[in-house]
Amino acid sequence: xxxxxxxxxxxxxxxxxxxxxxxxxxxxxxxxxxxxxLPLGAVIRVTNLENVKSVIVRVNDRGPFLRNMVIDLSYAxxxxxxxxxxxxxxxxxxxxxxxxxxxxxxxxAATYTEEENARLLKxxxxxxxxxxxxxxxxxxxxxxxxVRVGSYASEDRAEQVxxxxxxxxxxxxxxxxx
Numbered sequence: 001x002x003x004x005x006x007x008x009x010x011x012x013x014x015x016x017x018x019x020x021x022x023x024x025x026x027x028x029x030x031x032x033x034x035x036x037x038l039p040l041g042a043v044i045r046v047t048n049l050e051n052v053k054s055v056i057v058r059v060n061d062r063g064p065f066l067r068n069m070v071i072d073l074s075y076a077x078x079x080x081x082x083x084x085x086x087x088x089x090x091x092x093x094x095x096x097x098x099x100x101x102x103x104x105x106x107x108x109a110a111t112y113t114e115e116e117n118a119r120l121l122k123x124x125x126x127x128x129x130x131x132x133x134x135x136x137x138x139x140x141x142x143x144x145x146x147v148r149v150g151s152y153a154s155e156d157r158a159e160q161v162x163x164x165x166x167x168x169x170x171x172x173x174x175x176x177x178x
Contacts, residue, residue, distance in 0.1 A: 006070030010078030034061035105158035118145035
C-alpha cells in the first residue's frame, strides 16, 4: 500500500486517554495514526501533498470511519504536517516498517444514526451474506450504527465483497481487524 494517496483528517482532545485498537492509551501529542487496513504497529511516512511536509507515525488505531478519508492522524502529526487549523489535507502514505501479521478483514456496508435503518439493511443483506452484524459506535457528536459484513482472511476477498455492496448502491469500506 506504499504510495496510497487521499484525504487525512486528525483527532485530538475528544479521544485523549481512550484506548486505541492496539490497546494503547491515545495521546494526541504522540505521532500516531489510525488506518483501516495497515497493520497495527506499522511505521509510515505521511507527506502533506499541499506543502510537502512529512512526518513519521506509527499506526496504533483503526479508522477513519468516513469513506472519503484515508487516515486519521493525531493532533501532533497534523500540526507537524501543517494542517491542524484547516482540519484536512491531501496526503501520501508510504510504509517504512510493516507491523505484525496475519490479519482478518471485514467490510462495513453502511453507517446510520438511526438503529432501525441499520436493522433494515442487516435484514436485507442477511439474505445474501452469511455473517451480517450491527456494531454501535459512539463519538463525541452522536451514536452511530455500523452494519458489518463478514470476516475474510485476505484484503482482496474483502474488497470483492465491498464491490458487490457498492453495486447495490452502498458506500462500503474495508477494515482490518487485528
